[in-house]
Amino acid sequence: MVTWPDLDAPTDADVAATALTRTDAMAKYVAGGVNELVPPKEYFTIFHKMSEEEAEAIATAAESFVAEIEADAEAEHDQTIEDDERHAQLAGDVAERTAKAKADATPPKPSTRE
Secondary structure (H helix, E strand, O other), rough: OOOOEEEEEEEEHHHHHHHHHHHHHHHHHHHHHHHOOOOHEEEEEEHHOOOOHHHHHHHHHHHHHHHHHHHHHHHHHHHHHHHHHHHHHHHHHHHHHHHHHHHHHHOOOOOOOO
């Protein structure tokens, strides 16, 4: 039995071109502020002809992704604060040691009394 490929099936190039077109459209949707007028779920279902389930899946995934990015940014911010505090403490320690070393190395002034 001979099986022929589906002539109506999109090629890899067709899939890539569609992905690029949709990605460009979504970027313009956000950059142009259209997301302020048309909520994401409606945008996906009306303009991209996605099912409710597909639009909901994208919205849920996006919310999780944003939450993850925000958590990572917060952790990085907290680490930066800890690093800055540690550097300030080290700088203070160095300044204290330097001042002590200078004081220890300075010969006493001769007495001017006779």
